[in-house]
Amino acid sequence: MSIVLIVFLSILRFTRSQEIVSPYVFADCKHLILPPRCQCYHSGHESQLRCLKSELHSLPKLPNNMRWDALDFSLNYITSVDSYVFADIYVEKISLKSNYLRRIEPTAFDRIKNLKQLYINHNQLRELHPQALISPGSSLEIFDVSYNLFQYLNIGEILVNLPMLKQFHLVSCHLNSTSIYTLLKLTETTINDTIQRTGHYSLELLDLSSNNLTTICHGLFDALYNLVELRLQHNSIRLVDNNFLRSLTKIKILNLAHNSLEHAPRLASQTLETLNFSSNHIQYLNDYFASNLPSIQIIDLDSNQQLNSTSTRAFCFLNLNSIEKLTFRSNNLLTLNTFAELLCRLTNQTSKFNVIDINHNMNLKCNCTLIQFQNYLYHFNDLTCTHQGQDRYYISKLLNWYSNCQMDFCMIRHRLIQPNYCNQADAERIVYEGTCEAKLSASEERKRLKAKFTSTMTTLITNQWFDNTTDSRNRTWIDNSTKARSPSQQRLGNSVSWNQSSLLVFIFSFLLLLL
Ligand SMILES: *[C@@H]1O[C@H](CO)[C@@H](O)[C@H](O)[C@H]1NC(C)=O
Ligand SMILES: *[C@@H]1O[C@H](CO)[C@@H](O)[C@H](O)[C@H]1NC(C)=O
Ligand SMILES: *[C@@H]1O[C@H](CO)[C@@H](O)[C@H](O)[C@H]1NC(C)=O
Ligand SMILES: *[C@@H]1O[C@H](CO)[C@@H](O)[C@H](O)[C@H]1NC(C)=O
Ligand SMILES: *[C@@H]1O[C@H](CO)[C@@H](O)[C@H](O)[C@H]1NC(C)=O
Ligand SMILES: *[C@@H]1O[C@H](CO)[C@@H](O)[C@H](O)[C@H]1NC(C)=O
Ligand SMILES: *[C@@H]1O[C@H](CO)[C@@H](O)[C@H](O)[C@H]1NC(C)=O
Ligand SMILES: *[C@@H]1O[C@H](CO)[C@@H](O)[C@H](O)[C@H]1NC(C)=O
Ligand SMILES: *[C@@H]1O[C@H](CO)[C@@H](O)[C@H](O)[C@H]1NC(C)=O
Ligand SMILES: *[C@@H]1O[C@H](CO)[C@@H](O)[C@H](O)[C@H]1NC(C)=O
Ligand SMILES: *[C@@H]1O[C@H](CO)[C@@H](O)[C@H](O)[C@H]1NC(C)=O
Numbered sequence: 001m002s003i004v005l006i007v008f009l010s011i012l013r014f015t016r017s018q019e020i021v022s023p024y025v026f027a028d029c030k031h032l033i034l035p036p037r038c039q040c041y042h043s044g045h046e047s048q049l050r051c052l053k054s055e056l057h058s059l060p061k062l063p064n065n066m067r068w069d070a071l072d073f074s075l076n077y078i079t080s081v082d083s084y085v086f087a088d089i090y091v092e093k094i095s096l097k098s099n100y101l102r103r104i105e106p107t108a109f110d111r112i113k114n115l116k117q118l119y120i121n122h123n124q125l126r127e128l129h130p131q132a133l134i135s136p137g138s139s140l141e142i143f144d145v146s147y148n149l150f151q152y153l154n155i156g157e158i159l160v161n162l163p164m165l166k167q168f169h170l171v172s173c174h175l176n177s178t179s180i181y182t183l184l185k186l187t188e189t190t191i192n193d194t195i196q197r198t199g200h201y202s203l204e205l206l207d208l209s210s211n212n213l214t215t216i217c218h219g220l221f222d223a224l225y226n227l228v229e230l231r232l233q234h235n236s237i238r239l240v241d242n243n244f245l246r247s248l249t250k251i252k253i254l255n256l257a258h259n260s261l262e263h264a265p266r267l268a269s270q271t272l273e274t275l276n277f278s279s280n281h282i283q284y285l286n287d288y289f290a291s292n293l294p295s296i297q298i299i300d301l302d303s304n305q306q307l308n309s310t311s312t313r314a315f316c317f318l319n320l321n322s323i324e325k326l327t328f329r330s331n332n333l334l335t336l337n338t339f340a341e342l343l344c345r346l347t348n349q350t351s352k353f354n355v356i357d358i359n360h361n362m363n364l365k366c367n368c369t370l371i372q373f374q375n376y377l378y379h380f381n382d383l384t385c386t387h388q389g390q391d392r393y394y395i396s397k398l399l400n401w402y403s404n405c406q407m408d409f410c411m412i413r414h415r416l417i418q419p420n421y422c423n424q425a426d427a428e429r430i431v432y433e434g435t436c437e438a439k440l441s442a443s444e445e446r447k448r449l450k451a452k453f454t455s456t457m458t459t460l461i462t463n464q465w466f467d468n469t470t471d472s473r474n475r476t477w478i479d480n481s482t483k484a485r486s487p488s489q490q491r492l493g494n495s496v497s498w499n500q501s502s503l504l505v506f507i508f509s510f511l512l513l514l515l
Contacts, residue, residue: 035060051076052095064088074098074119080105087111095119097144104128110135121146121169130157137161146171146207152178156185159200166202172210180213186223199223209255210234222247233257233276242431245269256280257300264301268292268431273322278302285310291317291427297324307331308363315342316422320349325378327357334361336369341421343369344410346376354378362386368405370395 028047029040037054041047048070049062056076062068068091078099086094090113101123109115115136125148133140140162145153150173159165186200203224213235221227221244228250237259245251246268253274254267261280266289273295282304289311290296296319301307307328318326336343336358346352357378358364366385374380374396381396 032063048072058082059085061085062089066090069093071095079103081108083107084110086115088113090114093117093119096123098122100124102126104132106132108132112136114139116140117142119144121148121171123148126150128153128158130154130161133158133161137163140165141202142167142169144169145173148173150174150179151176154182154185155179156182159183159186159203163200164202165200167205167207168203169205169207170211171207175208175211175213177213177215179211180208180216180220183220183223187219199225201225204228204250205231207231208235213237214239216240216244218243219247220244224248226250229253229255231255233259236260238262240265240267242266243268245272264289266290266292266431269295271295273297274300276300277304278327280304282307284308285314286430287311287313288316288422288427288430289314291422292431294319295322297322299323299326301331302327302329304331308334310338312338312341313422315339317424317427318342320345320352323352323355325357326355327378328361329357330360331358332361332363333358334363335365335367336373340410343373343376346373347410352376359383366393366395366398366401368402371399371402371405 029042032040034040034049035051035054035056038049038051038056038060040049047066047068049068050070050072051060052072053075054073056073056078059073059078059081062071064087066089068089070093071091072095074095074097076099078096078101080101080103081096083105084107086109088111092114093116095117097119098121101120102125104120104125106129109118109132112135116139118136118140119142121144125145127150128145133143141164143158143162143165144167146169153170153173153175155168155170159168162168186198200223204226206221206224206227206229209231210233213232214237216232216237216239218241221230225248227248229252230248233255234257237256238261240256240261242265244267245254248269249271251269251271253276254272255274255276257276257278257280259280261277261282264277264282264285266286267275269292272293274297275290275293276298278300279302282301283306285301285307290299308331315326339356342356346355353375355376355378356373359379359382364370364383364385366387370377370383370385377383381394383395384392385395386392387398
């Protein structure tokens with residue numbers, strides 16, 4: 001409620017100030033002296049300066065009080081962005097991509113107005129001062145710093161300075177997990193031993209693909225309240241906390257493809273729709289691995305070349321109303337027998353066909369099960385299998401061989417698989433096993449978080465916290481008492497509601513002032 005009001009207010013304030021001040025005139029290209037290969041375009045209310053591939057070695061200083069839609073300096077030889085080079089202009093989009101930038105002065109973007117998109121990708125940057133973003137922070141929505149040489153970025157501090165940011169692209173920046181631990185900064189301010197949390201309300205897409213991340217632990221992304229898509233593909237992630245999505249109430253897409261996972265984490269999320277585990281080293285699918293994903297539509301397990309089997313309870317509580325595709329291409333599955341629980345539930349579903357893709361499993365054995373469940377197998381006509389461990393056949397051509405298959409698989413199974421074969425309590429409990437912080441009590445956790453900000457943030461979660469999971473069952477109380485809220489969130493919940501009233505008072509007095 002108050003958030004909506006704040007947003008509304010800032011829009012109101014913004015448009016008012018534009019009406020009243022508005023000293024910015026559209027650059028009409030007429031009286032500008034431009035570098036030789038630059039082109040200025042002006043038509044109606046559109047003004048663009050295009051200096052791409054213009055052999056520039058530095059940025060030209062543009063006249064003050066000009067209003068631009070876009071300034072494109074990509075594909076040049078520019079090595080630095082100096083102080084105030086963009087000061088006192090009004091511009092929505094700046095591209096500096098594919099240059100040789102090594103330095104951006106902390107004041108480079110000071111006094112820039114209304115910048116919404118900033119591209120500094122494909123450069124040679126090793127550092128970026130978060131304070132360089134304070135001025136653009138009032139408006140910046142898309143920020144791309146991909147393909148630079150950072151190794152370390154204070155992502156948390158950058159986001160603190162960019163409260164309107166919707167998309168943050170950090171592809172291939174040589175970042176290790178140390179950088180993402182700075183996200184805790186968004187949630188943690190300690191005032192007299194009381195933890196206060198603010199968080200980020202705009203970010204929808206965070207792209208951290210092609211970095212060197214190794215562990216994704218509990219609470220790391222909790223402050224990104226409106227995150228919809230998280231890209232973590234092409235890292236070296238070995239460990240993912242089962243609960244790390246639980247607080248992200250808008251998350252829809254998680255990509256963990258091309259990492260080093262040996263187990264599929266048992267994630268919990270009310271909203272997640274697409275889950276991508278392709279090209280990892282998963283060998284076995286555990287019990288209940290998708291039981292706590294009620295909105296899931298696509299699970300991609302392609303190219304886990306060692307994946308040869310699943311638990312018979314792997315698909316327990318997989319939501320058949322939402323699921324559209326479960327894909328196991330290029331794995332090493334031998335049989336669909338362990339899929340019995342899922343297959344027999346599917347036969348009860350009237351309209352869910354072509355859900356399971358098991359093509360390109362080189363050791364898949366031909367047998368009745370494949371034929372009986374052909375309606376549920378994606379591209380059944382292309383599905384090949386081995387017969388007696390030797391020749392490969394299109395299963396669809398072998399219908400004669402299996403013409404006298406007994407079609408009572410589910411009947412038999414049904415007797416074996418009791419009504420309570422899948423156990424809801426186990427499914428909920430299991431989420432809390434094997435997580436990064438399963439062993440930390442609330443007070444230890446708080447101590448650790450605090451320590452992080454006094455140290456250099458390099459002491460990350462180490463194995464000792466997740467190898468020993470003997471007392472993890474202890475954490476099931478979270479489910480009973482607070483329903484999908486971690487203890488830390490509860491603290492947040494309280495302080496937010498406490499502060500909401502004061503915020504409201506503040507907003508109303510502000511409104512009164514305006515009128
Ligand atoms: C992460 O990278 C930074 C900067 O290169 C380095 O100082 C730090 O030791 C690295 N941390 C880990 C856990 O590898
Ligand atoms: C913090 O503690 C100091 C002394 O312990 C006290 O004077 C101050 O009022 C406290 N501040 C807040 C915000 O509680
Ligand atoms: C990732 O980190 C490991 C050890 O921390 C290091 O050996 C490796 O070179 C790093 N890879 C990249 C692409 O930075
Ligand atoms: C999973 O991620 C890989 C790599 O990014 C991509 O090629 C693939 O299309 C993704 N799968 C789905 C279902 O989006
Ligand atoms: C799956 O592969 C692992 C090792 O890669 C092996 O130990 C196991 O027996 C295999 N399981 C099946 C069902 O073949
Ligand atoms: C199919 O649905 C019916 C009624 O909902 C239920 O009694 C039966 O157990 C279901 N069969 C399977 C295999 O799930
Ligand atoms: C299918 O093949 C598997 C593996 O050889 C076997 O265990 C299973 O009994 C077969 N199923 C049927 C219905 O023949
Ligand atoms: C788990 O940790 C406790 C104390 O930290 C220790 O006594 C116990 O032996 C550990 N268990 C395992 C399986 O490592
Ligand atoms: C939970 O942990 C506490 C102390 O760590 C212990 O006293 C208690 O017995 C545990 N409860 C269960 C159900 O394991
Ligand atoms: C949690 O709820 C389950 C079922 O509702 C119950 O069996 C269990 O004892 C509860 N655990 C605690 C710690 O209250
Ligand atoms: C917000 O709430 C906390 C604790 O609930 C309180 O200490 C703090 O003073 C409040 N802040 C404002 C601005 O009211």
